[in-house]
Amino acid sequence: MTRELGDGTLAVGAGRPPAKKYAPPLPGPAFAAHYHLPGEPVGPYTYGRDTNPTWTLLEAAIGELEGGAEVVSFSSGMAAIAAVLLSQVRSGDVVVLPDDCYQTTRALKERLESYGAVIRMAPTAGNAQMELLDGARLVWVETPSNPNLDVCDIARLVEAAHEAGALVAVDNTLATPLGQRPLDLGADFSVASDTKALTGHGDLLLGHVATRDEALAESVRLWRKTVGAIPGPMEAWLAHRSLATLELRLDRQDANAMALAEALKERPEVVGLRYPGLPDDPSHEIAAKQMRRFGCVVSFVLPDEAFAERFLGAMRLVNQATSFGSVHSSAERRGRWGGDAVEPGFVRFSVGVENAQDIVGDVLAAVDEASAEVRKVGEDL
Ligand SMILES: *Cc1c(COP(=O)(O)O)cnc(C)c1O
Secondary structure (H helix, E strand, O other): OOOOOOHHHHHHHOOOOOOOOOOOOOOOOOOOOEOOOOOOOOOOOOEOOOOOHHHHHHHHHHHHHOOOOEEEEEOOHHHHHHHHHHHHOOOOOEEEEEOOOOHHHHOHHHHHHHOOOEEEEEOOHHHHHHHHOOOOOEEEEEOOOOOOOOOOOHHHHHHHHHHOOOEEEEEOOOOOOOOOOOOOOOOOEEEEEOOOOOOOOOOOOOEEEEEOOHHHHHHHHHHHHHHOOOOOHHHHHHHHHHHOOHHHHHHHHHHHHHHHHHHHHOOOOOEEEEOOOOOOOOOHHHHHHHOOOOOOEEEEEOOOHHHHHHHHHHOOOOEEOOOOOOOOOEEEEHHHHOOOOOOOOEEEEEOOOOOHHHHHHHHHHHHHHHHHHHHHHHHHO
Protein backbone atom coordinates (compact mmCIF):
# COMPACT_ATOMS: atom_id res chain seq x y z
CA MET A 1 0.00 0.00 0.00
CA THR A 2 1.76 3.17 -1.14
CA ARG A 3 -1.12 5.66 -0.84
CA GLU A 4 -0.18 8.45 1.57
CA LEU A 5 -2.18 8.56 4.77
CA GLY A 6 -4.31 11.57 5.64
CA ASP A 7 -3.01 13.86 8.38
CA GLY A 8 -5.61 12.65 10.90
CA THR A 9 -4.74 9.00 10.31
CA LEU A 10 -1.05 9.82 10.48
CA ALA A 11 -1.44 11.71 13.78
CA VAL A 12 -3.56 9.00 15.43
CA GLY A 13 -1.09 6.25 14.61
CA ALA A 14 2.23 8.10 14.79
CA GLY A 15 4.91 6.30 16.76
CA ARG A 16 2.57 3.64 18.15
CA PRO A 17 4.35 0.30 18.55
CA PRO A 18 3.06 -2.68 16.53
CA ALA A 19 0.04 -4.36 18.16
CA LYS A 20 1.12 -7.07 20.57
CA LYS A 21 -1.26 -9.28 22.54
CA TYR A 22 -1.87 -7.89 26.08
CA ALA A 23 0.44 -4.91 25.55
CA PRO A 24 -1.01 -1.40 25.99
CA PRO A 25 -1.53 0.52 22.72
CA LEU A 26 0.78 3.27 23.98
CA PRO A 27 3.09 2.08 26.77
CA GLY A 28 3.09 4.37 29.81
CA PRO A 29 6.03 6.58 30.76
CA ALA A 30 9.21 4.69 31.60
CA PHE A 31 10.56 6.20 34.81
CA ALA A 32 14.15 5.04 34.90
CA ALA A 33 17.46 6.67 35.75
CA HIS A 34 19.25 3.54 34.57
CA TYR A 35 18.49 0.14 33.05
CA HIS A 36 19.60 -3.38 33.96
CA LEU A 37 22.88 -3.57 32.11
CA PRO A 38 25.21 -6.51 32.80
CA GLY A 39 28.37 -6.95 30.70
CA GLU A 40 29.24 -4.67 27.79
CA PRO A 41 27.53 -1.28 28.32
CA VAL A 42 25.87 -0.98 24.92
CA GLY A 43 22.38 0.29 24.05
CA PRO A 44 19.62 0.76 23.19
CA TYR A 45 19.02 1.57 26.88
CA THR A 46 21.95 2.24 29.15
CA TYR A 47 21.57 5.40 31.25
CA GLY A 48 18.59 7.78 31.56
CA ARG A 49 20.39 10.85 30.24
CA ASP A 50 21.23 9.03 26.96
CA THR A 51 18.02 7.22 26.09
CA ASN A 52 14.56 6.41 27.33
CA PRO A 53 11.92 4.13 25.70
CA THR A 54 9.23 6.84 26.09
CA TRP A 55 11.40 9.29 24.12
CA THR A 56 12.01 6.61 21.50
CA LEU A 57 8.29 6.33 20.75
CA LEU A 58 7.69 10.10 20.84
CA GLU A 59 10.67 10.77 18.56
CA ALA A 60 9.43 8.14 16.10
CA ALA A 61 6.00 9.79 16.14
CA ILE A 62 7.30 13.32 15.48
CA GLY A 63 9.63 11.90 12.82
CA GLU A 64 6.60 10.51 10.97
CA LEU A 65 4.78 13.85 11.25
CA GLU A 66 7.86 15.65 9.88
CA GLY A 67 7.57 13.49 6.76
CA GLY A 68 10.33 11.06 7.80
CA ALA A 69 13.19 12.31 9.95
CA GLU A 70 15.51 11.57 12.84
CA VAL A 71 14.18 13.42 15.87
CA VAL A 72 15.93 14.41 19.09
CA SER A 73 13.55 15.63 21.79
CA PHE A 74 14.47 18.19 24.43
CA SER A 75 13.21 19.56 27.72
CA SER A 76 11.97 22.80 26.07
CA GLY A 77 11.90 24.65 22.78
CA MET A 78 14.87 26.77 23.85
CA ALA A 79 16.85 23.63 24.71
CA ALA A 80 16.25 22.42 21.13
CA ILE A 81 17.11 25.80 19.57
CA ALA A 82 20.27 26.17 21.65
CA ALA A 83 21.24 22.60 20.78
CA VAL A 84 21.30 23.36 17.04
CA LEU A 85 23.02 26.74 17.32
CA LEU A 86 25.59 25.73 19.91
CA SER A 87 26.38 22.28 18.50
CA GLN A 88 26.87 23.51 14.91
CA VAL A 89 28.53 26.90 15.30
CA ARG A 90 32.26 27.31 15.94
CA SER A 91 34.38 30.35 16.73
CA GLY A 92 34.65 32.53 13.60
CA ASP A 93 31.49 31.13 11.98
CA VAL A 94 28.94 33.54 10.55
CA VAL A 95 25.33 32.98 11.69
CA VAL A 96 22.34 34.75 10.12
CA LEU A 97 19.44 35.30 12.52
CA PRO A 98 16.06 36.96 11.94
CA ASP A 99 15.84 40.22 13.91
CA ASP A 100 12.12 39.67 14.58
CA CYS A 101 12.16 36.08 15.84
CA TYR A 102 11.21 34.72 19.26
CA GLN A 103 13.01 36.99 21.68
CA THR A 104 14.86 34.32 23.67
CA THR A 105 16.33 32.98 20.40
CA ARG A 106 17.58 36.52 19.74
CA ALA A 107 19.07 36.53 23.24
CA LEU A 108 21.44 33.75 22.08
CA LYS A 109 23.17 36.37 19.90
CA GLU A 110 25.35 37.61 22.79
CA ARG A 111 26.12 34.02 23.87
CA LEU A 112 27.23 33.07 20.35
CA GLU A 113 29.31 36.26 20.05
CA SER A 114 31.00 35.53 23.36
CA TYR A 115 32.12 32.22 21.78
CA GLY A 116 33.58 34.09 18.79
CA ALA A 117 30.76 33.69 16.25
CA VAL A 118 29.76 36.58 13.99
CA ILE A 119 26.02 37.35 13.97
CA ARG A 120 24.18 39.07 11.14
CA MET A 121 20.51 39.97 11.45
CA ALA A 122 17.72 40.91 9.03
CA PRO A 123 13.91 40.83 9.14
CA THR A 124 11.84 37.81 8.14
CA ALA A 125 9.67 39.74 5.66
CA GLY A 126 10.83 40.13 2.07
CA ASN A 127 13.38 37.28 2.42
CA ALA A 128 15.78 39.96 3.68
CA GLN A 129 18.09 37.33 5.21
CA MET A 130 19.06 36.33 1.66
CA GLU A 131 21.23 39.46 1.40
CA LEU A 132 23.47 38.27 4.28
CA LEU A 133 24.43 34.75 3.18
CA ASP A 134 27.96 35.36 1.91
CA GLY A 135 30.35 33.17 3.91
CA ALA A 136 27.62 32.07 6.35
CA ARG A 137 27.75 28.77 8.19
CA LEU A 138 24.16 28.63 9.49
CA VAL A 139 20.94 30.49 8.67
CA TRP A 140 18.17 30.57 11.26
CA VAL A 141 14.66 31.10 9.93
CA GLU A 142 11.39 31.56 11.83
CA THR A 143 8.29 31.57 9.66
CA PRO A 144 5.64 32.65 10.43
CA SER A 145 7.56 34.86 12.85
CA ASN A 146 6.42 35.28 16.44
CA PRO A 147 4.69 37.65 17.22
CA ASN A 148 4.43 39.70 13.98
CA LEU A 149 3.43 36.82 11.65
CA ASP A 150 5.71 37.74 8.77
CA VAL A 151 6.79 34.90 6.51
CA CYS A 152 9.73 34.18 4.26
CA ASP A 153 10.10 31.74 1.37
CA ILE A 154 11.80 28.69 2.90
CA ALA A 155 12.62 26.90 -0.38
CA ARG A 156 14.16 30.05 -1.90
CA LEU A 157 16.23 30.80 1.19
CA VAL A 158 17.38 27.19 1.40
CA GLU A 159 18.51 27.18 -2.22
CA ALA A 160 20.50 30.39 -1.79
CA ALA A 161 21.92 29.31 1.59
CA HIS A 162 23.04 25.91 0.30
CA GLU A 163 24.69 27.61 -2.67
CA ALA A 164 26.59 29.77 -0.16
CA GLY A 165 27.56 26.64 1.82
CA ALA A 166 25.31 27.36 4.83
CA LEU A 167 23.02 25.05 6.76
CA VAL A 168 19.40 26.15 7.28
CA ALA A 169 17.38 25.64 10.44
CA VAL A 170 13.69 26.58 10.60
CA ASP A 171 11.85 27.32 13.84
CA ASN A 172 8.55 25.64 12.93
CA THR A 173 6.83 26.16 16.30
CA LEU A 174 3.85 28.12 15.06
CA ALA A 175 2.99 25.87 12.12
CA THR A 176 3.77 22.39 13.51
CA PRO A 177 4.68 19.67 10.97
CA LEU A 178 1.03 19.37 9.92
CA GLY A 179 1.07 23.06 8.97
CA GLN A 180 4.47 23.22 7.26
CA ARG A 181 7.29 20.74 6.61
CA PRO A 182 10.62 22.58 6.47
CA LEU A 183 12.57 19.38 5.69
CA ASP A 184 10.43 18.79 2.56
CA LEU A 185 11.29 22.37 1.54
CA GLY A 186 15.00 21.51 1.80
CA ALA A 187 15.90 22.77 5.28
CA ASP A 188 18.58 20.87 7.19
CA PHE A 189 16.83 21.21 10.55
CA SER A 190 13.21 21.61 11.58
CA VAL A 191 13.18 22.83 15.18
CA ALA A 192 10.21 23.56 17.43
CA SER A 193 8.89 24.37 20.83
CA ASP A 194 6.46 21.52 21.38
CA THR A 195 5.17 23.44 24.39
CA LYS A 196 2.86 25.18 21.93
CA ALA A 197 0.49 23.84 19.27
CA LEU A 198 2.11 20.43 18.75
CA THR A 199 1.09 19.24 22.22
CA GLY A 200 -1.65 21.86 22.57
CA HIS A 201 -2.83 21.60 26.18
CA GLY A 202 -0.66 24.22 27.88
CA ASP A 203 0.45 21.70 30.50
CA LEU A 204 4.06 20.93 29.61
CA LEU A 205 7.30 22.25 28.13
CA LEU A 206 9.11 20.29 25.44
CA GLY A 207 11.03 20.80 22.20
CA HIS A 208 12.51 18.84 19.32
CA VAL A 209 15.04 18.93 16.52
CA ALA A 210 14.31 16.99 13.31
CA THR A 211 16.78 16.33 10.50
CA ARG A 212 17.27 13.83 7.67
CA ASP A 213 21.05 13.93 8.00
CA GLU A 214 22.32 11.16 10.25
CA ALA A 215 25.56 13.00 11.15
CA LEU A 216 23.69 16.18 12.10
CA ALA A 217 21.25 14.13 14.19
CA GLU A 218 24.16 12.46 15.94
CA SER A 219 25.85 15.75 16.82
CA VAL A 220 22.57 17.14 18.24
CA ARG A 221 22.01 13.93 20.22
CA LEU A 222 25.54 14.15 21.62
CA TRP A 223 24.88 17.78 22.59
CA ARG A 224 21.77 16.68 24.54
CA LYS A 225 23.76 14.04 26.36
CA THR A 226 26.58 16.39 27.30
CA VAL A 227 24.42 19.32 28.48
CA GLY A 228 21.67 17.07 29.87
CA ALA A 229 18.71 19.05 28.46
CA ILE A 230 16.55 15.94 28.42
CA PRO A 231 12.75 15.69 28.45
CA GLY A 232 11.07 14.07 31.45
CA PRO A 233 9.38 10.74 30.65
CA MET A 234 6.02 12.06 31.90
CA GLU A 235 6.17 15.07 29.57
CA ALA A 236 7.27 12.88 26.67
CA TRP A 237 4.35 10.53 27.26
CA LEU A 238 1.80 13.34 27.64
CA ALA A 239 3.11 14.84 24.41
CA HIS A 240 2.75 11.57 22.53
CA ARG A 241 -0.78 11.10 23.87
CA SER A 242 -1.64 14.62 22.67
CA LEU A 243 -0.48 13.97 19.09
CA ALA A 244 -3.49 11.76 18.34
CA THR A 245 -5.73 14.85 18.27
CA LEU A 246 -3.26 17.12 16.45
CA GLU A 247 -5.14 17.30 13.16
CA LEU A 248 -8.50 17.79 14.91
CA ARG A 249 -7.10 20.60 17.05
CA LEU A 250 -5.29 22.37 14.23
CA ASP A 251 -8.25 22.23 11.87
CA ARG A 252 -10.57 23.70 14.50
CA GLN A 253 -8.01 26.32 15.58
CA ASP A 254 -7.39 27.34 11.97
CA ALA A 255 -11.09 27.72 11.25
CA ASN A 256 -11.61 29.69 14.47
CA ALA A 257 -8.60 31.92 13.76
CA MET A 258 -9.96 32.68 10.29
CA ALA A 259 -13.41 33.49 11.70
CA LEU A 260 -11.87 35.76 14.33
CA ALA A 261 -9.63 37.54 11.81
CA GLU A 262 -12.58 38.16 9.48
CA ALA A 263 -14.69 39.54 12.34
CA LEU A 264 -11.89 41.83 13.58
CA LYS A 265 -11.39 43.18 10.06
CA GLU A 266 -14.78 44.86 10.32
CA ARG A 267 -13.88 46.79 13.50
CA PRO A 268 -12.56 50.35 13.15
CA GLU A 269 -10.78 50.08 16.55
CA VAL A 270 -8.59 47.28 15.17
CA VAL A 271 -5.62 48.15 12.98
CA GLY A 272 -2.55 46.19 11.87
CA LEU A 273 -4.53 42.95 11.76
CA ARG A 274 -2.32 40.02 10.75
CA TYR A 275 -3.29 36.44 9.92
CA PRO A 276 -1.43 34.59 7.15
CA GLY A 277 -4.69 32.86 6.16
CA LEU A 278 -6.38 36.14 5.18
CA PRO A 279 -6.14 36.46 1.38
CA ASP A 280 -5.08 40.13 1.63
CA ASP A 281 -2.48 39.61 4.38
CA PRO A 282 1.08 40.56 3.29
CA SER A 283 2.18 37.03 4.30
CA HIS A 284 -0.56 35.19 2.42
CA GLU A 285 1.02 34.58 -0.97
CA ILE A 286 4.15 32.81 0.32
CA ALA A 287 2.27 31.23 3.23
CA ALA A 288 -0.26 29.68 0.84
CA LYS A 289 2.63 28.26 -1.22
CA GLN A 290 4.47 26.56 1.64
CA MET A 291 1.92 26.04 4.43
CA ARG A 292 -0.87 23.48 4.62
CA ARG A 293 -2.49 25.19 7.63
CA PHE A 294 -2.05 28.81 8.72
CA GLY A 295 -1.95 28.32 12.48
CA CYS A 296 -3.82 29.58 15.50
CA VAL A 297 -2.20 32.98 16.10
CA VAL A 298 -3.90 36.22 15.09
CA SER A 299 -2.27 39.54 15.93
CA PHE A 300 -3.67 43.05 15.87
CA VAL A 301 -3.21 46.51 17.30
CA LEU A 302 -5.74 48.32 19.52
CA PRO A 303 -5.60 52.12 19.93
CA ASP A 304 -3.33 52.16 22.99
CA GLU A 305 -2.12 50.26 26.05
CA ALA A 306 -5.11 51.20 28.23
CA PHE A 307 -7.60 50.14 25.51
CA ALA A 308 -5.80 46.83 25.04
CA GLU A 309 -5.74 46.14 28.80
CA ARG A 310 -9.48 46.92 29.07
CA PHE A 311 -10.16 44.63 26.12
CA LEU A 312 -8.15 41.77 27.64
CA GLY A 313 -9.86 42.17 31.01
CA ALA A 314 -13.33 42.24 29.45
CA MET A 315 -13.13 38.82 27.77
CA ARG A 316 -14.80 35.99 29.65
CA LEU A 317 -13.75 32.95 27.62
CA VAL A 318 -10.17 33.99 26.84
CA ASN A 319 -7.40 33.68 29.41
CA GLN A 320 -4.77 36.36 29.74
CA ALA A 321 -1.59 34.38 29.27
CA THR A 322 1.55 34.23 27.21
CA SER A 323 2.42 31.23 25.01
CA PHE A 324 0.08 29.98 22.24
CA GLY A 325 -1.27 26.86 20.60
CA SER A 326 -3.41 25.58 23.46
CA VAL A 327 -6.93 24.19 23.15
CA HIS A 328 -7.92 27.13 25.39
CA SER A 329 -7.95 30.56 23.75
CA SER A 330 -5.55 33.04 25.32
CA ALA A 331 -4.28 36.52 24.55
CA GLU A 332 -1.81 39.06 25.82
CA ARG A 333 -0.53 42.56 25.22
CA ARG A 334 2.83 41.58 23.86
CA GLY A 335 4.49 44.90 24.70
CA ARG A 336 4.17 44.19 28.43
CA TRP A 337 7.34 42.07 28.22
CA GLY A 338 9.48 44.61 26.37
CA GLY A 339 11.92 43.28 23.78
CA ASP A 340 9.60 42.95 20.76
CA ALA A 341 9.21 45.75 18.21
CA VAL A 342 5.44 46.13 18.74
CA GLU A 343 2.97 48.94 19.42
CA PRO A 344 1.75 49.40 23.04
CA GLY A 345 -1.72 48.20 21.95
CA PHE A 346 -0.41 45.11 20.10
CA VAL A 347 -2.31 41.95 21.04
CA ARG A 348 -1.17 38.42 20.24
CA PHE A 349 -4.22 36.19 20.25
CA SER A 350 -3.99 32.39 20.34
CA VAL A 351 -7.22 30.80 19.20
CA GLY A 352 -8.33 27.59 20.87
CA VAL A 353 -10.83 24.88 19.97
CA GLU A 354 -13.93 26.50 21.50
CA ASN A 355 -16.88 27.10 19.19
CA ALA A 356 -16.18 29.95 16.79
CA GLN A 357 -19.38 31.88 17.52
CA ASP A 358 -18.56 31.92 21.25
CA ILE A 359 -14.99 33.15 20.83
CA VAL A 360 -15.87 35.71 18.17
CA GLY A 361 -18.83 36.90 20.27
CA ASP A 362 -16.67 37.23 23.39
CA VAL A 363 -13.98 39.16 21.52
CA LEU A 364 -16.39 41.57 19.81
CA ALA A 365 -18.23 42.20 23.11
CA ALA A 366 -14.88 42.98 24.75
CA VAL A 367 -14.00 45.45 21.95
CA ASP A 368 -17.40 47.10 22.52
CA GLU A 369 -16.82 47.24 26.27
CA ALA A 370 -13.33 48.74 25.92
CA SER A 371 -14.66 51.32 23.40
CA ALA A 372 -17.57 52.27 25.69
CA GLU A 373 -15.18 52.80 28.61
CA VAL A 374 -12.95 55.00 26.48
CA ARG A 375 -16.02 57.10 25.46
CA LYS A 376 -17.13 57.32 29.10
CA VAL A 377 -13.69 58.50 30.24
CA GLY A 378 -13.82 61.07 27.41
CA GLU A 379 -17.24 62.38 28.55
CA ASP A 380 -16.11 62.60 32.19
CA LEU A 381 -13.20 64.85 31.32
C1 LIG B 1 7.80 29.52 22.75
C2 LIG B 1 8.72 29.56 21.60
C3 LIG B 1 10.04 29.13 21.73
C4 LIG B 1 10.60 28.66 23.05
O1 LIG B 1 10.02 27.47 23.47
P1 LIG B 1 10.02 26.99 25.01
O2 LIG B 1 9.35 25.66 24.93
O3 LIG B 1 9.24 28.02 25.76
O4 LIG B 1 11.43 26.92 25.46
C5 LIG B 1 10.84 29.16 20.61
N1 LIG B 1 10.40 29.62 19.42
C6 LIG B 1 9.13 30.06 19.26
C7 LIG B 1 8.70 30.55 17.92
C8 LIG B 1 8.26 30.06 20.35
O5 LIG B 1 7.03 30.52 20.18
